[in-house]
Amino acid sequence: MSWVKAVSVVGEDVFDEDEDDITLQNKEWNCNMEKRVKDGYRDGVDAGKEASLQHGFNAGYREGAAQMVAIGQLKGIVSALQCWCQLQQPDSTMLPPIGRLLQDVAKHEEALMERMKMRQLQPQASVGEITESIEDLGVEQGVEHTSGGGSCSRTDCCSKDCAQGEDQPGRPCQRSSRPSFNAEESLEQLLQRCVDLATQLVKLRTKLPGVHDQLTSTSSGENRSNTHSDVRPQGKPTAMTLPLLFLLWMPLAF
Amino acid sequence: MLKMTSVSGSEDLFDCILMADDRFHGEGYQEGFKEGTRQGMVEGKNHGATHGAKLSAEVSFYYGFAFTWKCLLQNNTDAKARKRLKTLESLTGFIQRFPHYDPQYENLQEDMEKVRAKFRQVCSLLNVPTDFREYVTASEGMSF
Numbered sequence: 402m403s404w405v406k407a408v409s410v411v412g413e414d415v416f417d418e419d420e421d422d423i424t425l426q427n428k429e430w431n432c433n434m435e436k437r438v439k440d441g442y443r444d445g446v447d448a449g450k451e452a453s454l455q456h457g458f459n460a461g462y463r464e465g466a467a468q469m470v471a472i473g474q475l476k477g478i479v480s481a482l483q484c485w486c487q488l489q490q491p492d493s494t495m496l497p498p499i500g501r502l503l504q505d506v507a508k509h510e511e512a513l514m515e516r517m518k519m520r521q522l523q524p525q526a527s528v529g530e531i532t533e534s535i536e537d538l539g540v541e542q543g544v545e546h547t548s549g550g551g552s553c554s555r556t557d558c559c560s561k562d563c564a565q566g567e568d569q570p571g572r573p574c575q576r577s578s579r580p581s582f583n584a585e586e587s588l589e590q591l592l593q594r595c596v597d598l599a600t601q602l603v604k605l606r607t608k609l610p611g612v613h614d615q616l617t618s619t620s621s622g623e624n625r626s627n628t629h630s631d632v633r634p635q636g637k638p639t640a641m642t643l644p645l646l647f648l649l650w651m652p653l654a655f
Numbered sequence: 656m657l658k659m660t661s662v663s664g665s666e667d668l669f670d671c672i673l674m675a676d677d678r679f680h681g682e683g684y685q686e687g688f689k690e691g692t693r694q695g696m697v698e699g700k701n702h703g704a705t706h707g708a709k710l711s712a713e714v715s716f717y718y719g720f721a722f723t724w725k726c727l728l729q730n731n732t733d734a735k736a737r738k739r740l741k742t743l744e745s746l747t748g749f750i751q752r753f754p755h756y757d758p759q760y761e762n763l764q765e766d767m768e769k770v771r772a773k774f775r776q777v778c779s780l781l782n783v784p785t786d787f788r789e790y791v792t793a794s795e796g797m798s799f
Contacts, residue, residue, distance in 0.1 A: 445687020457699025465707030477719025
């Protein structure tokens with residue numbers, strides 16, 4: 402430690418009045434102390450990081466997990482409907498809108514993940530931002546889209562409108578009141594599409610064959626394809642089941 | 656300052672130097688610790704959020720899938736449907752008891768593997784392709 406020597410030398414030579422020497426040694430002292438502060442700072446950063454990383458990880462994990470529950474469940478539900486429909490009626494007119502919905506749900510999920518990664522690049526996420534992103538999920542928003550609900554007797558009117566809306570500047574379907582998430586539909590809108598499709602599926606299955614054919618004139622082979630299936634629900638009770646499912650699901654998701 | 660220390664002898668001076676040394680180091684340390692804690696929280700949080708989100712999305716997907724199939728099949732009474740329902744119920748029940756949202760849960764990885772195994776079993780009983788992720792991706796590709 403040469404600077405220790407340097408300081409003690411200053412002590413001995415203090416009456417020499419060699420100002421240049423003292424200034425030089427003062428400088429060295431200051432420089433060394435500055436270095437000590439920096440070393441201390443670096444050690445402190447390392448220790449502080451070590452102490453808080455796990456804590457931060459745990460908090461972030463819970464936050465991230467909570468954010469994906471609703472969209473994950475919705476994706477599972479739509480996938481199940483798709484599988485079921487494919488096995489039951491491989492040529493059903495319901496399959497394209499279900500496929501589109503699944504795609505949009507997956508897009509929404511990806512966007513949520515992407516946002517989480519973006520936050521990594523801009524680490525200072527304030528409470529305000531987090532609240533905002535929760536609001537973007539549509540959790541706290543009022544439902545604005547009850548107008549089209551009554552006329553929704555066609556096979557895929559709602560979903561078609563929304564799916565086309567993705568490509569058009571003036572979307573015909575319901576819009577989120579917040580512009581910040583405008584590239585994606587809100588979770589509520591996706592859920593509404595899912596409920597509409599599920600309701601349609603149930604309606605189709607419980608119609609008498611004649612009425613059924615009128616509704617889905619493009620898929621005449623549909624009824625025959627049902628006969629080989631062994632997972633087909635028997636009788637009407639299913640009609641109550643699916644809407645009920647979503648009612649049950651809602652409180653779970655939020 | 657240096658004049659004063661020089662009077663009290665070289666040992667005191669040495670103590671003084673060491674003290675100053677510690678003091679400056681300590682001051683830096685305090686400040687660094689604060690900054691490090693902040694950085695660690697931010698880094699840990701981001702890292703944790705990605706992990707939690709991935710796992711939660713996967714488990715929630717399985718849950719939604721199994722729950723829906725349960726509803727679709729619940730009015731069937733034949734033996735095959737009963738077996739399917741039993742397996743589906745086993746999966747949804749397991750997921751409900753599985754604290755996948757808790758990063759400190761000690762069996763997180765093991766239970767996650769169990770969930771995946773149960774899901775594969777469900778898929779095979781339902782005659783849907785086992786690798787569901789690929790299945791989903793494939794159907795995404797063809798619908799546009």
